[in-house]
Amino acid sequence: MIGVVVGIRKIDYDSKKTGKPVHLVELHVTSKDNRVAGIAVSVVCTSPDKAENVVVGEEYLFMYDKQGDGAARLDMILPSSALSRPVVDKK
Numbered sequence: 001m002i003g004v005v006v007g008i009r010k011i012d013y014d015s016k017k018t019g020k021p022v023h024l025v026e027l028h029v030t031s032k033d034n035r036v037a038g039i040a041v042s043v044v045c046t047s048p049d050k051a052e053n054v055v056v057g058e059e060y061l062f063m064y065d066k067q068g069d070g071a072a073r074l075d076m077i078l079p080s081s082a083l084s085r086p087v088v089d090k091k
Contacts, residue, residue, distance in 0.1 A: 001062045002080055003031030003042065005054055025051040027077075029062070046074045
């Protein structure tokens with residue numbers, strides 16, 4: 001998914017299961033989606049280390065890794081400029 005980060009929310013709480021602290025980041029993202037009239041809005045939840053260089057107002061490519069249990073987990077966040085690669089001349 002390619003989208004613009006419009007908000008960042010840091011979340012810290014103690015796990016009810018383990019009692020250990022949990023640190024997360026919610027990235028509020030707008031994107032184009034043919035199934036949505038207007039602009040699609042999503043919340044991407046990730047670890048603070050994956051979101052440390054994310055800047056509000058910038059466009060990013062969100063890459064997911066589908067696990068064996070069918071769940072899609074956020075694998076990496078790249079600046080959308082990573083999509084523009086030079087064309088290789090195939091002679």
